Amino acid sequence: MKQLMLTLSLMFSIIACLASCDKDNLPLNNTEEMATDNTVKSNKVRIKIGASTFTATLLDNPTANAFKALLPLTINMKELNNNEKFFDFPKSLPTNSSVPASIQSGDLMMYGANTLVLFYKGFTTAYSYTKIGKIDDVTGLTAALGAGDVKVSFEINPTE
Template sequence: MKKKVFFLLFLLLSTSVLMDGCGSQESSAPSQEAENKKSEWVEEENGEMKMNVNVNGQDFIATLEQNSAVSALVQMMENGPVTLQLSDYAGFEKVGPLGQSLPASNSQTTTQTGDIVLYQGNQIVMFYGSNSWSYTRIGRIDDLTGWEEALGSGDVTVTLSVED
């Protein structure tokens, strides 16, 4: 009789341990999936996030800032590329509606050629000149070769996407 009781206790304890182990694997799966998605954005060893910027068919890479506006933009791009129509403004920038508002953390800043900023929470601005205003920084083009020529003097179509 003692052998049966001992065997049943052993069986119950073993089943409990196995069930607990299975449960913890299931709960860690979504966090692993989220971590894999996050790692798609981290291309550099130093942790910088990169984004493709296609201007009228010409490709550029931008290094992104670390702020809530960028996080929201990244979430948009996870659903697919974001295409924008930008118009020339004042001979130093292209500006266009994003289609939704992002969290803004504006600060007075002087932009440079290649800067990408959020204006009024819902417009993307890309600079080929300099300006001082209150913006939320999104990122900066890494290599400016051909940047001013790509933006040109008229309207442009810009597509933002995950860097491959």
């Protein structure tokens, strides 16, 4: 799993570097230089839901870093409890769960080791989650997510 994530991260770095460089300035045979592209180090993620776009700030922890290594990612998130959307990854991500003081609208978390959760309503809970990040401005989030399942795209925000 670790090698797969490293390989995916390296491939994304190479593609991002190729997309952002003109052909006369490409590094030759230097994948290490290409892997340090600043867009990969960004802690800002663009989240697209239908016609709406949100920016989230990821935390600096192993779970958020593993999630970031999977980007860009488009997934179908399922509705649960009229307060969250979730998606089950086929493989586990590293976690360090705890019971949060409360859940806030815009929280992006992992439930267990493979369930990504995007909350759109706040509440208190006794369940444990690993925090990944939070949407910076949740205005319009509930309307964008709607009442049922929804397609959500996550990508590194190249402007941050």
